[in-house]
Amino acid sequence: MESVLETIKLEMVYRVGKVDVPALRGVDLQAGAGEYVAIMGPSGCGKSTFLHIVGGMLQPTAGQVMIDGEDLTRMTDSQRTDLRRRKIGFVFQRFNLFPTLSAEGNLKLAERIHHKSNGSDSKRRRDLLRLLKLEDKIHHKPLEMSGGEQQRVALARAVINRPAILLADEPTGNLDSENSQIVLDMLRDLNKEFGQTIVMITHNPEAALRADRIIEMRDGHVVGSRRNQ
Amino acid sequence: MNSLVVANVKQRPLRTALSMAGVALGVILVVLVAGLVRGVSRDTTQRQMNVDSELRVYIDNVNIASGANPLQMPRRYADAIKNGVQPTPEYPDITPRPPVAGVKEVTPVGLWVQNSVGGIGFETVEGIDWESLTKTTGLHIIEGRPINDSRQPEPEFEVIVDRYYTEVNKGLDGKPVRIGSTITALNREFTVVGIYEPSVMSRIKIPLYTMQELTGGADIADNCSFLMVKCERPELADEVRETIKKYYPGLKVIRTDEIPALYSQGLVGLDIFLNVVIAVSVIISTMIILLAMYTTIIERTREIGILKGLGASKPFIVWAIEKEATLISALGVAVGFLISVAGKYFIEASTRLRIDLEWRWLLLGAGMGLVCGLAGALYPAIRAANLDPVEAISYE
Structure with a gap:
């Protein structure tokens, strides 16, 4: 399987006052095209740092990150931003939608950032919102939607520009079990129907079981990797 | 992005109104003071000229x-x-x-x-x-x-x-x-x-x-x-x-048709005064927009983090904030014009002063309002563009 994400001896050390705090200690990881990977581990094991680095929002202390053939660690800040715009979609635990914009407005903004003019891909927007069962919420603002609906809009926004990788940081962390199931189903559908590569951080073993592969992290290391049946 | 700009402006109506008032104040100061100076001097000169006598005699x-x-x-x-x-x-x-x-x-x-x-x-x-x-x-x-x-x-x-x-x-x-x-x-x-x-x-x-x-x-x-x-x-x-x-x-004699030139000499001081008024207006408008946009940026740190997460470039973020400031400034200029026109009629009705609202000063007021808006928003915009995306997105 062709690798879309590859990290080689990835290290990250935070400087807190005069103390160096290592967050990642040489992480080697690969995710193939169309693969759905779940990363699990206790709090502070480096999962979020890993996600922020592969998302181009943090520069690692050492190591290499290859995204769809491009070396993230050799890039400037603006080049990383450009790569994030072209190849990465983010889903956050707290949805992070723009509260003043409707569901469609949030999607349009993501398209605009991706250098597409407003309304250029309205069919895809509608298809996506239909797939995520949000066709009747298109003009609703975040505060007029449930948490599950908001997270589905966030999911739609993350994939509207067809990113090479979807990075999801605890996407069900703020949802009840019913909405969690819906969002996890959506992630699975996106993966199956569009071949979307997904890297998801989760504490929830049930959520992790939906992925193709589960990676265990501890103390900044990858300590295990297993395929789900 | 325009819908985001409009939505942001509408989200905080009081702050938008205060920012507009700051820009409008600068416009009013420039337009009305310039109009007052020009109107009074033109009216006075015209009346001074409106005589048949050819000469005026003063003691030296x-x-x-x-x-x-x-x-x-x-x-x-x-x-x-x-x-x-x-x-x-x-x-x-x-x-x-x-x-x-x-x-x-x-x-x-x-x-x-x-x-x-x-x-x-x-x-x-x-x-x-x-x-x-x-x-x-x-x-x-x-x-x-x-x-x-x-x-x-x-x-x-x-x-x-x-x-x-x-x-x-x-x-x-x-x-x-x-x-x-x-x-x-x-x-x-x-x-x-x-x-x-x-x-x-x-x-x-x-x-x-x-x-x-x-x-x-x-x-x-x-x-x-x-x-x-x-x-x-x-x-x-x-x-x-x-x-x-x-x-x-011991007498000084001037021709009546020399009076406009003499009044113009007297207006040099007024021009300096006008320049001071313009400078004060620029400072007021710029500071108000700067403070308003700065507080906006702090309040929207998280949203800026989201924009960065979505891959928005620094110029994109700067431009989004500048567009918002421009919209507020444009509204402020419009309000300033309306108040200036109303002020002209009020002052002329309640005093014996005349105010000339010249296009030159209206354009200067508009340009000043917009430039102040852009300049005032520049520092907050650059600051927003340089925010760390991880810290911004985690901002409470």
Whole structure:
């Protein structure tokens, strides 16, 4: 399987006052095209740092990150931003939608950032919102939607520009079990129907079981990797 | 992105309104002050020019451009220029002078500055000699009658005003000025006995003798501020001027058509004042936009983090914030224009000041408002663009 994400001896050390705090200690990881990977581990094991680095929002202390053939660690800040715009979609635990914009407005903004003019891909927007069962919420603002609906809009926004990788940081962390199931189903559908590569951080073993592969992290290391049946 | 900009502006209506008010204040300051300065000076110059006399005579060392001068000039110069002068028992040492050739009429004018009605600005009151003034200005009464010279005992002080004055002012009874109304001049109540045309120099004219009595009595007995000289033919003006200078070296003589240039010299100080007003306006508008956008950025740190998470570049973020500031500034400019226009009519209705809203100043006000908006938002925008995406997205 062709690798879309590859990290080689990835290290990250935070400087807190005069103390160096290592967050990642040489992480080697690969995710193939169309693969759905779940990363699990206790709090502070480096999962979020890993996600922020592969998302181009943090520069690692050492190591290499290859995204769809491009070396993230050799890039400037603006080049990383450009790569994030072209190849990465983010889903956050707290949805992070723009509260003043409707569901469609949030999607349009993501398209605009991706250098597409407003309304250029309205069919895809509608298809996506239909797939995520949000066709009747298109003009609703975040505060007029449930948490599950908001997270589905966030999911739609993350994939509207067809990113090479979807990075999801605890996407069900703020949802009840019913909405969690819906969002996890959506992630699975996106993966199956569009071949979307997904890297998801989760504490929830049930959520992790939906992925193709589960990676265990501890103390900044990858300590295990297993395929789900 | 436009919908995001509009949504952000609508999200905090009070802050948007305050920011708009800051820009509007700058626009109002520039447009109204410039309009006031230009309007008053143009109106004054026009009225000063609106006379038939070709020359004005002042005693030396007075500031003609200041608009008003105290009663320092002996009125007898008027007789001397017109009729010549001979030694008298009272002035035995006087050098005899013949009448100045080519002079048809000379009229003395006294000027007095007082606070304008409504307390904004000032206005001048003129002391005149009716008989000679009509021969040098073409001024005539359209309603009522001329003023008396006040040398006879009068039951009340008399004043004549021009038509514009009656249209925009009220008498002490609160009603529009008409014949019989009383108005205040030199801190006394005067009765309007006549309305004249055309508008010539000051709008309020009282007898020169009354002005002398009320402003100085014996100390300035029979003094005036300047003389207006009507020549027999306009082309004699330069010749008459030279003769007056020759006969009376202590006098300053100017042509009436030189008055606009002299007033322009007087406006240099006003231009400096205008520049100061513009500078203050720029600072106020820029600071208000800067503070408003800075607080906006702090409040929206998380949203900026989301934009960064979505891959928004630094120029994209800077431009989004600048667009928001531009929208607020444009609204502020529009509000500023509306208030300026309303202010013009209010000030003109409640005072005797004139305001010219020139395109030049309207454009300058608009440009200033927009540039201040862009400049004020620049620092917050750059700061937002440089936020760390991880920290911004985690911002509470």
